[in-house]
Amino acid sequence: MNDSPERGGVGPVPPTSTSVARYAGVSRATVSYVLNGLAAGRVSAATQEKVRVAAEELGYVPHAAARSLRSGSSGLVLIAVPADTVPAYGSLFTGFVAAFQTELQAYGHTGVLHGARTGGAPQAAARAWAELRPAAVIATIGAPLDEASVETLKRSGTSAVVSYGLPPAPGAHGIAMDQEEVGAVAGAHLLAGGRRRIGVVVPLEHGLGMFSTPRLEGVRAAAAACPGARVEPVELAYTEESAAELAARWRDLDLDAVFAYNDEYAMLLMRALQDAGIDVPGEVAVVGADDLLLGRLLRPRLTSVRIELPPPAEVAALVDRLIREPETPPAVHRRSTAHIEARESSSRAE
Incomplete structure (x- = not known):
């Protein structure tokens, strides 16, 4: 029928x-x-x-909209991921988002990605998110969020507002990661290997300064305890052309090591350095971050800072609890830890 x-x-x-x-x-x-x-x-x-x-x-x-009118919430968990920088965040982050969406399903929630331009007005973003009547909003790295936008979301019926990656805006919960620690671990490893002239990649992609700036400061903090050490920021776009241009003038920079922001940038730059006839690690030690499998398949194998993120299952459980207990006082719930995975790309200098 x-x-x-x-x-x-x-x-x-x-x-x-x-x-x-x-x-x-x-x-x-x-x-x-x-x-x-x-x-x-x-x-x-x-x-x-x-x-x-x-x-x-x-x-x-x-009908989700009709259900939202009845209950004040759509049952959605909106994951705000700035659309203009997603490729540059790296596989570690995108893998986390995919696993987090799967874990949410066990609690009856649906995770939905929502693009938002980095650097946009927080209130405009909050109003766009609020139109969907989400039960929770996870504002990831680069997504705009401030005290007024958190209040806008709560007034619209959003039970939980969580900042992921950076210290939270007032009124929001936070899952913050210590980016300076990532740089400090990389810097300490390079210094221990005898490197004293360290370049630190600063990605040109919009919105990544919130990661790259504290990572640069972490390397500088490690170098401050080592007399004669020098730290130099080097700009790099996530393109083969940008990497080739940087590699072409590498010897003029007089650097014997580089912390390349993450594994993707490290692999991009290492290939360009090798194409330019620069030996890795003989002339330049290379360190990435995220410890991706692909980096272990390269030759030389890539040294990387392994970052222990909060497990997606724990984050999903936290979000579910905050949805059910919306009066829970805002707090920072967990921070990441970092340690080095030393491989051939950063072998000790002679």
């Missing part, structure tokens, strides 16, 4: 809860109880099954 007649030139009319009720021979209230998980003690098992079969046969899907 087809309970969804077509409209002239427009396409089929989506089935409604009324269609399901008529098809199953029950009331709309019964359909609502069953499809919203409220049937226990109210609707018999046989009737529940009848409603589910009717909904499936008609192709009925609950």
Whole structure:
């Protein structure tokens, strides 16, 4: 039976809860109880099954917007990931987001990625997010968020606002990562290997300064304890052309090591250095960050700072708890730790 007649030139009319009720021979209230998980003690098992079969046969899907109007929340967890810099964040972060979305499903939440330009107005971003009536917003690295935008989201019915990656805005929870520690670990390793003239890659991609600046400061802090050490920022775009240009003038920079921001930039630059006839690690030691598998497949194998992020399952559990307990006082819940994975690309200087 087809309970969804077509409209002239427009396409089929989506089935409604009324269609399901008529098809199953029950009331709309019964359909609502069953499809919203409220049937226990109210609707018999046989009737529940009848409603589910009717909904499936008609192709009925609950309307998220209507559900939002009734409950004040869509059940969505909005993951704000700036669209203009996603490729530069690295596989470690994108892998975390994918796993986090999977873990959310166990709690009945749906994780949805939402692009937002880095450097945009926080209030404009918050209003765009609030239109979807999310149960929670996870503002990741580069997504705009301040005290007023947090308040806008809460007034619209968002139960939990969480900053991921940096110290949170006032009123938001935070999962902060110590980026300076990443640089300090890389710098200490290079210095221990006898390197004294260290370049630190500063990506030209928009929005990454919140990572690269504290990582540069971490290397500088490590070098401050080593007399005669020099730290030099070097700009690099995530392109082969930019890497080749930097490699062509590398010897003029008089640097014997580089902490290349992360593994992707490190692999890009190391290939360019080798193409320019510069020996790695003989002339230049190279260190990345994130400890990606691909870096271990290169020759020489890439030394990397391994960053222990909060497990996606723990973050999902935290978000679920904050949704259920929206009055929980804002706090920073966890920080990352970093350690070196030493390989051939940073062998000790002679």
